[in-house]
Amino acid sequence: MNSVERKIAAALLTLGLCLGGVAQGADSPEEVFWQSVKKSDVVEEYRIYVEQYPKGKYLGEAWKRIGRLEGEAEAKRQAEEAARREEETRRQTEAAFRLTSGAHHMNKNLDAVCRQAAGKNYRLADWNDVRAQYQAGKKADEILPAGSAFVSWAGKRNWRSGRHYIATRANHRRDPGYLAHDTIDNQLFDLGSWYPSYPVLCFSE
Numbered sequence: 405m406n407s408v409e410r411k412i413a414a415a416l417l418t419l420g421l422c423l424g425g426v427a428q429g430a431d432s433p434e435e436v437f438w439q440s441v442k443k444s445d446v447v448e449e450y451r452i453y454v455e456q457y458p459k460g461k462y463l464g465e466a467w468k469r470i471g472r473l474e475g476e477a478e479a480k481r482q483a484e485e486a487a488r489r490e491e492e493t494r495r496q497t498e499a500a501f502r503l504t505s506g507a508h509h510m511n512k513n514l515d516a517v518c519r520q521a522a523g524k525n526y527r528l529a530d531w532n533d534v535r536a537q538y539q540a541g542k543k544a545d546e547i548l549p550a551g552s553a554f555v556s557w558a559g560k561r562n563w564r565s566g567r568h569y570i571a572t573r574a575n576h577r578r579d580p581g582y583l584a585h586d587t588i589d590n591q592l593f594d595l596g597s598w599y600p601s602y603p604v605l606c607f608s609e
Contacts, residue, residue, distance in 0.1 A: 434456075434457050434460055434461065434462075435461075437453060437456065437457070438453065438460075438461070438462045441453060442462075442465075445473060446473075447469075447470055447473040447474055447477070450466045450467075450469050450470045450473070451470060453466050454466050454467065454470070500546075500607070500608050501529060501533075501534075501537070501546065501547050501548065501605060501606065501607050502518070502521065502522035502523075502526060502605075502606040502607075502608075503548065503549075503553055503603050503604070503605055503606070504517060504518075504521045504522075504553075504603045504604045504606065505521070505603070506603065507601040507602050507603055508554070508601060508602070508603070508604050509600055509601050510554065510561075510562075510568040510599050510600050510601065510602075511600075514528040514554060514561070514604050515527045515528050517604050517606075518604060518606035518607075521604070521606065522606045522608070523608065525608040525609075526606040526607065526608045527606065527607060527608070528554065528555065528556055528561075528604060528605070528606065528607070529553075529555050529556075529571070529605040529606055529607035530555060530556045530557065530558065530559065530607070531555050531556070531557040531558070531569065531571060531586065531595050532557070532558060533555075533607045534547055534548070534555065534571055534588065534593060534605075535588055538588055538589065538592075538593070544573070544592060544593070547593070548571055548572075548573045548593065548605060549573065550573050551572070551573060551603070552570045552571065552572040552573075552596070552598075552602055552603075553570060553571055553602055553603045553604055553605035554568055554569070554570055554602045554603070554604045554605065555569050555570065555571045555595075555605050556569060557569045557585070557586070557595060562597070563585065563597040565597070566599070567597035567598050567599050568597060568598065568599055568602075569585070569595060569596070569597050570595075570596050570597060570598055570602055571593055571594075571595060571605055572593065572594045572595075572596055573592075573593060574587075574591045574592065574593065574594045575591075575592065576589075576590055576591045576592055577591070578591045578594055582594060582596055583596055583597070584596055585597065
């Protein structure tokens with residue numbers, strides 16, 4: 405609520421309270437106003453009082469309550485933000501890679517292979533999953549301990565020659581004949597492409 409809106413609200417509230425006070429033989433408009441808001445947990449109502457009565461009898465108490473309510477609101481916001489970060493960390497921590505025990509032909513439904521081998525929440529891992537999880541702090545051995553495995557890249561499975569994308573644990577020593585389309589951490593992981601059969605790297609968020 406901006407200052408203009410608060411002034412309008414104050415005028416309307418004061419008018420209503422004054423009319424009610426006259427009808428009931430109540431005290432001054434300020435007293436009636438304060439009695440109507442003193443149990444409120446809405447900070448704007450105390451701000452209306454402060455603006456309406458800058459030298460009011462209850463000015464100190466009004467500011468005290470504004471501070472308390474704003475402090476509670478900020479604490480709630482910080483708690484919600486902390487919970488959001490914790491959930492994001494939990495999600496990243498629980499995100500898991502699984503490598504199939506055997507090789508599978510590139511023409512298979514590799515998402516189905518992952519579901520059968522690792523669980524219903526698994527799918528073919530994408531190279532972008534590998535990058536994101538490694539950058540988020542997941543250890544290399546938790547992603548692909550060794551060797552090469554089928555992955556997709558940005559949702560695509562095959563390079564333009566028809567070769568299937570593979571992720572390779574190169575350990576910073578790429579084979580001379582390896583055609584790398586991309587790399588992570590100076591050849592810790594390389595993205596290549598080949599055929600026809602490899603283990604499948606599966607991923608679950």
